[in-house]
Amino acid sequence: QAAAAPLRRRVATSEVALAKVEEPVDDDDDDDFGGACSIWTDERVEIDASLLKQPWSTLIDKVVAIDGKSVRACRKGAKQVATIGPASASAEMLERLFLCGVDVFRLNFSHGEHDEKLELIKRIRDLEAKYKHPICILADMQGPKQRCGKFADEKGVDLESGQTFRFDLDPALGDAQRAQLPHPEILTALTPGKSLLLDDGKIRMRVERKGFTYQGKDMFLEQGQDPPSSDVKECAPFIMCLVEVGGKLSARKGVNTPDVVLAISPITPKDREDIKFASRNDVDWIALSFVQRHEDMKELRALVASFCKGGHTPKLLAKIEKPSAVEDLPAILQESDGVMVARGDLGVEMNPEEVPFVQKDMILQALAASKPVIVATQMMESMIFSPSPTRAECSDIANAILDGCDAVMLSGESAVGKYPLECVEMQRRVIIAAERQEAGKRLQDEGRGLQRRIRFPPTLQPPDVAPGNAILASAVSLAEGLGAKAIVCFTATGRSVERLVQFRPSMPVLAVCPCLETARFLSLYRGVYATSDPPTQALASRVNTDGPGSVRSSEAIDVACKLARNNGLISKEDEWIVVICRLPLFTQGPLNVIRIANASGPGYSAASAL
DSSP states (O other), X not given: OOBXXXXXXXEOOSTTOEEEXXXXXXXTSSSOOOEEEEXXXXXXXXXXXXXXXXXXXXXXXXXXXXXXXXXXXXXXXXXXXXXXXTTTOSHHHHHHHHHXXXXXXXXXXTSSOHHHHHHHHHHHHHHHHHHTOOOEEXXXXXXXXXXXXXXXXXXXXXXXTTOEEEXXXXXXXXXXXXXXXXXXXXXXXXXXXXXXXXXXXXXXXXXXXXXXXXXXXXXXXXXXXXXXXXXXTTXXXXXXXXXXXXXXXXXXXXXXXXXXXXXXXXXXHHHHHHXXXXXXXXXXXXXXXXXXXXXXXXXXXXXXXXXXXXXXXXXXXXXXXXXXXXXXXXXXXXXXXXEEEEXXXXXXXXXXXXXXXXXXXXXXXHHHTTOOEEEESXXXXXXXXXXXXXXXXXXXXXXXXXXXXXXXXXXXXXXXXXXXXXXXXXXHHHHHHHHHHHHHHHHHHHHTTOOOOOOOOGGGOTTSOOHHHXXXXXXXXXXXXXXXXXXEEXXXXXXXXXXXXXXXXXXXXXXXXXXXXXXXXXXXXXXXXXXXXXHHHHHHHHHHHHOGGGSOXXXXXXXXXXXXXXXXXXXXXXXXXXXXXXXXXXXXSOOOEEEEEETTOTTOOGGGGO
């Protein structure tokens, strides 16, 4: 078997103690290396005792490891994504949010400058290095924002249901009969019968007639008729709409077009600069807003590749918030690394009663495609101002977990809310309660003789099942039957772990990675707690310098057990874990080894436990 190319390690002297290593890129192998590799040079530390004495310390998600150290817990399945804003941007608050359970920090590029984002990234990476716990960073692009123009009355106008209203390109201030819509792509795409939503769907209109202003005269287009010129300056389009649901319309309110696909890219000039910044500044995931078609994600991937130029490449996440994206979801999943159910705009452009079922279907399709899915928007919105959530919000989170999502997201709750820590802690409690309910149901089924059967996901069906996938299915079956506390998977690129998560094991997955970049992006996946500790890096270094046969399997098992103990996954020395890897370790190719190991390590005698 071909071994990974030797790594050129360069130890950094910065306060975060990271080293950068350049690696060759090869996309043809099952589990190969690629891009730059960051490493830690010292061991994981426990939570500072002084923090455990703070008044807010009761909210911390901690566990006491087998050596008596208090560490951030690695027990919940679904992950927590928190948006950073004025309420959470300080280094102190970021640390508190992390300790309370946040796994992924979201940077909202709709607000703030690059200098601010760079400082936030540095704070997160310093926090990550302090606890030696990989933290994922998600950069969320703003996307195109279609808005109406301004009005002569600064307070706006009151539109009555049943009246006619015109939108055109004229920059003159609007009134109760017309307003500017400075987006010719919308005016061109809309046809009679299509819908127009304004101010987050509060005002609804339907296009009755479409026309253009040509040589100073307004002319209407009949069905199938084309304008005399495609130049919008020479032949300016306009639409006449019937107001179906009226209300107050004021300046710069958002405009949604739910039933047309606009002939524009979702990547604006601002997004292009933000993507370039994120690609070159240690971000793990980039989310693209207002995706309409899978071609949009192709465009994003090409753009990111041009900025990275062979270095570390962020993963790409498609935000599904338009009906056209829902229809094209299978193709979008193929072109993306993950998806987000962005229920805010999706709920505006679709009937609200349809959104819960779209969410369920998206989660199922993403799971089948081995792609992580985030459920977002208004999950605990009442906690922006209240220390307690509504019962409906708790049910919303629980249902998302029971549906099988990988992560749930907080937006304004953690960005501008009064109770960001309490919100994270409450969300975590709901996650754990929902997953406990799942586990309880499994036990009831087993009590009735209904053993859980590990099934191959749709994308991994026989007879096309590769040996590596068979190893993954066997590992989950063994772990479930044995009552193992964790599955430990050695992986270079994370692809084996991505497939392992499809089986939804009930115990945590500890992904052992030679590079931090891999460990970070895997932190978004359900049940995965990735690590890139010095013992792992030492094994990888020996493989690359002394050859693939230089590391014995017992050494890998010993490292796996040590990491399981240090991360608090093991509470007793006689507990078991299941270890899967490829031998020779960290070489290219599918997984080929599965081992059952005691938490004490390879030297433990199974007979002593009987």
